[in-house]
Amino acid sequence: MKLTLSNISKTYKNGVKALDDVTIEIESGMFGLLGPNGAGKSTLMRTIATLQAPDTGSAFLDDINILEDKQSLRKVLGYLPQEFGVYPKMSAEDLLHYFARLKGIANSAQRTEMVNTALEVTNLLEVKNKSVAGYSGGMKQRFGIAQLLLNDPKLIIVDEPTAGLDPSERHRFLNVLREIGTNHIVIFSTHIVDDVKELCTDMAIMNGGRILSHHTPKEAVEALDGQIWTKVIQRDELEAYEKQFNLISSNFNQDNTLNIRVHGTEQPDETFEAKAPDLADVYFVTLREEKEVVAA
Template identity: 55%
Template sequence: MLFVAKHFKSHRPTLPSLDAPMELQIRGISKRYPNGVHALQDVSLTIPVGMYGLLGPNGAGKSTLMRILATLQDADAGTARLGDVDSDAAIDIGREPERVRQTLGYLPQEFGLYPHVSAEELLDHFALLKGITGRGARREVVEALLRQVNLWEVRRQKLGGYSGGMKQRFGVAVALVGSPKLMIVDEPTAGLDPAERVRFLNLLGELGEHSVVILSTHIVEDVTELCTRFAIIDRGRILLESEPARAVADLRGRIWRRVVSKPELATLEREAAVISTRLLGGRTVVHVHGDGPPGAGFEPLEPDLEDVYFAAMAGHVGARAAPRAGAA
């Protein structure tokens, strides 16, 4: 979170018009690190106003993409534009970092805080850096945001005494300063208890009514509950981009379930398209992808977004999938 103090200045560049069409257009973004790792490979997405989920395992490239969009890292190739992308008023994220930062809310996976400063004091400082110069206006913003994230009663407590969940909620408050038009949250529910998680997801849902909100996570449930569109990324490439309900519907009739023994599992993994296994009550439950049951004892299963995720990662749907027999 300390990047805000380093980069933001207390002036307001021209921001996207609230009445103009708002979307984030990403075209051909690539990033290769000096050690040879291709963190991103030709990533292209169009993200409209609303909640957008970016799903992938650790090391998939999610955080690299988020840092590029937050102007903390440069891409090797490609562009990203925010606003009415068909007009000259759109922000070029790579070339206009100051404009981006004035309309950006960013909650990274890990961030530092000043331990000897209170939440009220530090949030007031961030509001000033975001261009809210009037003391009365800042007081209103600080109170509203701290109440929103349920920290108002502990506003004068030093941040060093906050729990992990409280620090995460304070990070949310900082990210919300200035009513951002682009909100980036990287693994946001880490460290939150169930009640805090629900509160936080509700906050993001409200913001998504008027802003582009990107939720980068490996938790499928967060995307299922909140996002209108999503993408799956692995090894720097987009494997699938869709609406959650559409992706699940496309998989209907092709997921099969059975409880198996360990010896049966080893054989099945050699002979069928196993996408996931889990222990349930001491027994191994296996999900298999296929146009028909892979053997006796399998029953059809109504898929969910987790099945979509595992099927895409295994190469049975999306960019890695081979064409189905009889497909045009």
């Protein structure tokens, strides 16, 4: 199965160009769409989910023309938006039966089997009789996955699903996505690099409504091999280092010094130490290079 987007563009009435000639192919597996807030990720997710139309471009899921045959796409789509909404005071089991009936699953035995499977996959079987309104944030997100699984979707879209979750809830939620990601196209939109690092077999970095890069995480990291350099500096030295080097990130040490990471094909000077790159380096280097191109 393949999702193909070609030359997708969208400009809002206020003049903001949310999508700028987006062209990409996405195949089965976990696909991470990584970018800062305001990059255009949610606009792209809503466009693929047929909730808004682009100004130009085409979109196909295999032979389904997404922009012209919305109903066929919706039959095989599972979508978890960034804000999933308010829940009535119903148990998870009852609410899933309600959603299943809305999706046209009329046979009671079939519906019960699908509901139980969704609850089991999302680790909610033991709390199926509890009101969803009283669930924690992570449990609500897992319930969101449960409801989208009811129609056995071929394409699953989740938009910023781990934002606001505590570490244990985030871990459980990612495990659920990992389990369902092998047999579906799962597009995982986030600004959290670690989510993509832990979960995805393919990824793209987006900003300013454009796809800046498209690689597997492994390929993206390997491309920076030998190009990341680190050094510990004092806080008041940061501005000078930012002016002199391609500084991509910094973080505090316990003694209030800063550990800086610099991108360059050669050692900046003998005081810098070579470090193995990681996915965060890929993200920051890509955004920095895009910023330099725009500034030029």
